[in-house]
Amino acid sequence: MFKGIYNGKQHHVSDIATVLSRAWNAGVDRIIVTGGSLEESKEALAIAETDGLFIGGFSAQLECTQLDAKLVLFLETLSLEFEESGDPEKHFQGLLALAKEGIQKGKVVAIGECGLDYDRLHFCPPEVQKKYFEKQFELAYATKLPMFLHMRAAAEDFCEIMERNIN
Numbered sequence: 001m002f003k004g005i006y007n008g009k010q011h012h013v014s015d016i017a018t019v020l021s022r023a024w025n026a027g028v029d030r031i032i033v034t035g036g037s038l039e040e041s042k043e044a045l046a047i048a049e050t051d052g053l054f055i056g057g058f059s060a061q062l063e064c065t066q067l068d069a070k071l072v073l074f075l076e077t078l079s080l081e082f083e084e085s086g087d088p089e090k091h092f093q094g095l096l097a098l099a100k101e102g103i104q105k106g107k108v109v110a111i112g113e114c115g116l117d118y119d120r121l122h123f124c125p126p127e128v129q130k131k132y133f134e135k136q137f138e139l140a141y142a143t144k145l146p147m148f149l150h151m152r153a154a155a156e157d158f159c160e161i162m163e164r165n166i167n
Contacts, residue, residue, distance in 0.1 A: 016047060037081055038094050045102055079132035080124040092135060099143045111140040112148020116161075119152045130157055137165040 004012035085091035102108030114136035116129050140147045151158040 041098060079129045082132045083128055095139055096142055103143060110146045110148050111136065111143065113150045114147050115150035116154035116158050117152040118154040130161060133161050
């Protein structure tokens with residue numbers, strides 16, 4: 001949005017630097033930047049690094065309160081993106097590599113937003129969501145990071161998957 005691109009069309013020039021400056025000057029001490037895809041998350045990591053700011057990339061809001069963090073990123077490991085990539089394992093490896101890069105730079109503190117959303121099935125069917133919610137646990141275990149979880153209208157499936165995957 002801050003790049004000025006909406007629905008694939010440029011509506012205004014990028015104003016992320018101005019937005020961040022106004023926020024800090026107004027007393028905001030934490031910002032969450034959402035990367036809705038692997039590519040957007042790479043861009044968000046780059047934004048945080050421009051000012052030497054922290055990205056809690058793949059992160060949880062609760063973690064932010066425990067850190068000297070200013071800028072926080074949610075990497076949404078969207079279920080549909082796994083499918084649309086054409087190679088879900090390669091996509092997983094890309095997410096894992098980005099997470100490890102962010103961890104190494106001291107910017108990544110959690111995996112998220114992960115979960116199920118049955119209120120918006122026009123984006124992704126339940127079976128695909130459930131399949132890749134399981135994969136999101138693999139990402140958290142591989143990085144030894146906590147997860148930021150999300151559930152909407154999917155309590156039974158969410159709890160079942162949680163029980164199966166919590167060690």
